[in-house]
Amino acid sequence: MKFTSILTGAALALGLAGAAMAQDKTKVGFVYVGPVGDGGWTYEHNQGRLAVEKEFGDAVETVFQENVPEGADAERVLTQMALSGADLIFTTSFGYMDPTVNVAAKFPNVKFEHATGYKRADNVSTYSARFYEGRAIQGHIAGKMTKSNVIGYIASFPIPEVIRGINSAYIHAKKVNPDVEFKIIWAYTWFDPAKEADAAKALIEQGADVILQHTDSTAPQAAAEQAGNVITFGQASDMGEYAPMPRVSSIIDNWAPYYLARTKAVMDGTWTSVDTWDGIGAGMVGIGEISDAVPADVKAEALAMKDAIAAGTYHPFTGPLKKQDGSDWLAEGEVADDGTLAGMGFYVEGIVGDIPQ
Amino acid sequence: MDLGSINPILLVASLMVAATPIILAAIGELVVEKAGVLNLGVEGMMITGAVCGFIVAVETDSPTLGFLCAALGGAVLSLLFGLLTQYLLSNQVATGLGLTLFGLGLSALLGQSYVGLKAPATPKLDIPVLSDIPVLGPVLFSHDLMVYLALALLAGVWAVLKYSRAGLILRAVGENHDAAHALGYKVVRIRLLAIMFGGACAGLGGAYVSLIRVPQWTEGMTAGAGWIALAIVVFASWKPGRVLLGAYLFGGITVLQLNLQAAGVAIPVEYLSMSPYLITIVVLVIMSADRSRAALNAPASLGRTFHASH
Numbered sequence: 085m086k087f088t089s090i091l092t093g094a095a096l097a098l099g100l101a102g103a104a105m106a107q108d109k110t111k112v113g114f115v116y117v118g119p120v121g122d123g124g125w126t127y128e129h130n131q132g133r134l135a136v137e138k139e140f141g142d143a144v145e146t147v148f149q150e151n152v153p154e155g156a157d158a159e160r161v162l163t164q165m166a167l168s169g170a171d172l173i174f175t176t177s178f179g180y181m182d183p184t185v186n187v188a189a190k191f192p193n194v195k196f197e198h199a200t201g202y203k204r205a206d207n208v209s210t211y212s213a214r215f216y217e218g219r220a221i222q223g224h225i226a227g228k229m230t231k232s233n234v235i236g237y238i239a240s241f242p243i244p245e246v247i248r249g250i251n252s253a254y255i256h257a258k259k260v261n262p263d264v265e266f267k268i269i270w271a272y273t274w275f276d277p278a279k280e281a282d283a284a285k286a287l288i289e290q291g292a293d294v295i296l297q298h299t300d301s302t303a304p305q306a307a308a309e310q311a312g313n314v315i316t317f318g319q320a321s322d323m324g325e326y327a328p329m330p331r332v333s334s335i336i337d338n339w340a341p342y343y344l345a346r347t348k349a350v351m352d353g354t355w356t357s358v359d360t361w362d363g364i365g366a367g368m369v370g371i372g373e374i375s376d377a378v379p380a381d382v383k384a385e386a387l388a389m390k391d392a393i394a395a396g397t398y399h400p401f402t403g404p405l406k407k408q409d410g411s412d413w414l415a416e417g418e419v420a421d422d423g424t425l426a427g428m429g430f431y432v433e434g435i436v437g438d439i440p441q
Numbered sequence: 442m443d444l445g446s447i448n449p450i451l452l453v454a455s456l457m458v459a460a461t462p463i464i465l466a467a468i469g470e471l472v473v474e475k476a477g478v479l480n481l482g483v484e485g486m487m488i489t490g491a492v493c494g495f496i497v498a499v500e501t502d503s504p505t506l507g508f509l510c511a512a513l514g515g516a517v518l519s520l521l522f523g524l525l526t527q528y529l530l531s532n533q534v535a536t537g538l539g540l541t542l543f544g545l546g547l548s549a550l551l552g553q554s555y556v557g558l559k560a561p562a563t564p565k566l567d568i569p570v571l572s573d574i575p576v577l578g579p580v581l582f583s584h585d586l587m588v589y590l591a592l593a594l595l596a597g598v599w600a601v602l603k604y605s606r607a608g609l610i611l612r613a614v615g616e617n618h619d620a621a622h623a624l625g626y627k628v629v630r631i632r633l634l635a636i637m638f639g640g641a642c643a644g645l646g647g648a649y650v651s652l653i654r655v656p657q658w659t660e661g662m663t664a665g666a667g668w669i670a671l672a673i674v675v676f677a678s679w680k681p682g683r684v685l686l687g688a689y690l691f692g693g694i695t696v697l698q699l700n701l702q703a704a705g706v707a708i709p710v711e712y713l714s715m716s717p718y719l720i721t722i723v724v725l726v727i728m729s730a731d732r733s734r735a736a737l738n739a740p741a742s743l744g745r746t747f748h749a750s751h
Contacts, residue, residue, distance in 0.1 A: 119556045119659065119660070120556075121554075121556035121558075122557055122659075123557040127557070151660065267446075267703040267704070268702075269699055269703050270702065270710045272710070272711075275659070276659075276662075276664070277657045277662060278650060278663075278664055279664075281654065281655045281657075282459070282654075282696070283699055283703075285699075286455075286696065286699035286700045286702075289451040289455060290447060290448070290703045290704065291446060292703075301557075301657065301659070302657065303657055306559070306655070306656060306657065310562075325559060436705050437705045441709075
């Protein structure tokens with residue numbers, strides 16, 4: 085919110101005299117790509133922010149800015165936030181990567197935390213969640229439940245995180261249903277309900293009876309509900325208002341524990357630049373309740389897979405796996421390493437179509 | 442590539458849905474321009490209609506009331522434009538652009554606490570028997586009421602402009618406001634009414650997006666549909682029938698590009714995404730290539746300020 089930042093700017097100007105008092109409070113900033121009411125990605129980040137406020141009470145002050153475009157605008161917002169005295173800033177979208185690193189270089193005393201990126205510095209940490217673990221479970225349920233054998237996928241941007249999700253879902257759908265086919269639409273947006281709804285409709289018209297989305301709004305859920313007999317999964321947030329149909333389960337991002345720990349680290353002066361990538365085991369990725377629309381045996385299998393992933397006994401990218409062009413990737417029993425996963429830029433064998441460049 | 446997976450019947454059916462907001466906004470703007478006023482604020486009025494409709498529909502749980510208030514909201518906003526341009530004689534182009542920017546901001550402010558909410562469902566008008574006809578059924582007879590209303594409005598505007606005395610007066614005002622004034626017609630009053638009609642139509646179009654097509658509210662959700670509507674009025678050379686053609690062409694390509702993507706056509710996604718706008722531009726170029734004819738169709742007093750000196 086621009087207004088909030090104006091207010092905080094004004095408050096800062098007024099409060100210069102009381103700088104000693106301001107020192108006591110740890111100021112934590114959040115930059116969001118969508119509105120906090122998107123019901124998905126940004127909503128969950130904001131829940132993390134609220135958890136920080138609740139936990140530390142008067143010891144912290146949080147500020148946030150919604151709907152910040154990825155790119156030059158983000159740099160401006162970050163600079164302003166750093167100037168207004170933030171001690172720790174979370175930038176919660178992939179596209180903020182370069183702006184975060186650029187601004188961090190100018191403010192060595194401010195700590196930055198960038199979500200889902202891979203560029204770090206002394207005062208820039210990165211953190212992400214292993215969403216692909218949740219995608220594996222989605223793929224399993226989708227493969228079991230599809231009757232048309234067509235699964236629609238609304239992808240956002242062609243970045244490793246999204247490609248990983250597509251691959252993971254595809255591998256596990258294919259495993260239980262060899263006839264399954266993925267239709268992928270690249271929406272080129274994280275949040276644009278009109279476009280997401282149109283994409284969902286186009287996929288449904290082409291026979292998809294499962295819609296997976298990597299975009300943040302609930303519009304595809306609404307489109308599926310209208311169409312009937314189409315199942316969806318909540319993305320980033322539970323999207324429970326669409327349960328039990330069309331939403332049969334969800335991937336829930338749980339950022340609160342991480343935000344609490346990192347805020348605490350800044351307060352204690354123990355903050356260091358780290359690279360965190362946690363999954364179901366650590367609780368950063370949650371699986372929303374699997375609704376009754378899913379047959380009991382499928383539900384049990386899905387939960388068993390969840391437990392195996394959480395315990396570390398099963399990795400969603402376990403060989404034998406080939407790349408789309410037919411070349412070998414992982415041998416029998418081999419598990420993908422984090423480096424390959426973090427930079428994944430290829431489809432696995434069986435997916436039709438090209439990744440846009 | 443699997444073009445066979447595109448179902449042409451469903452494609453045409455969703456084309457009609459995608460074109461409806463543009464038809465509504467364009468037909469309103471056509472009437473405004475026929476009256477000699479160029480209102481570039483269509484986008485602003487649409488988005489204001491979208492948010493007004495959404496808020497009222499959520500609060501009252503009635504999509505019908507939502508649509509009514511969307512029309513009202515659009516009309517009220519357009520009245521602002523009307524007062525500025527007709528009484529204060531401000532520049533129409535600048536005022537219209539200002540109206541768009543104002544509408545976008547105002548709607549974002551109004552909609553702050555409505556982001557992410559669910560709109561009440563608008564029932565589909567499944568006409569028994571008729572909607573079961575193969576091919577024609579799903580294409581023509583299984584939409585929501587607004588699709589038919591938009592078409593009826595279009596036909597109504599065409600009939601009124603062509604056959605009625607009111608239409609003749611409206612056109613007279615648009616062609617030569619001085620002559621119309623000399624004949625005793627209230628130029629400013631007629632134009633204000635036309636502007637409000639345009640605002641109401643744009644508001645309805647916006648509400649169609651927020652209440653039926655998506656249905657959800659988010660900032661800037663009309664995403665340029667208002668500008669497309671403006672372009673389509675020119676494309677249609679101010680003829681209602683061609684508005685329908687233009688809107689279906691644009692809506693059709695919008696839907697088609699998503700379907701092509703899903704079918705895995707090996708055209709880069711970026712080209713597909715820009716294709717609806719590209720084709721609109723191409724068609725505009727073709728239409729305006731013959732300058733004399735294009736100029737002949739435009740209302741002669743379009744965009745000119747009218748001031749009765751005596």
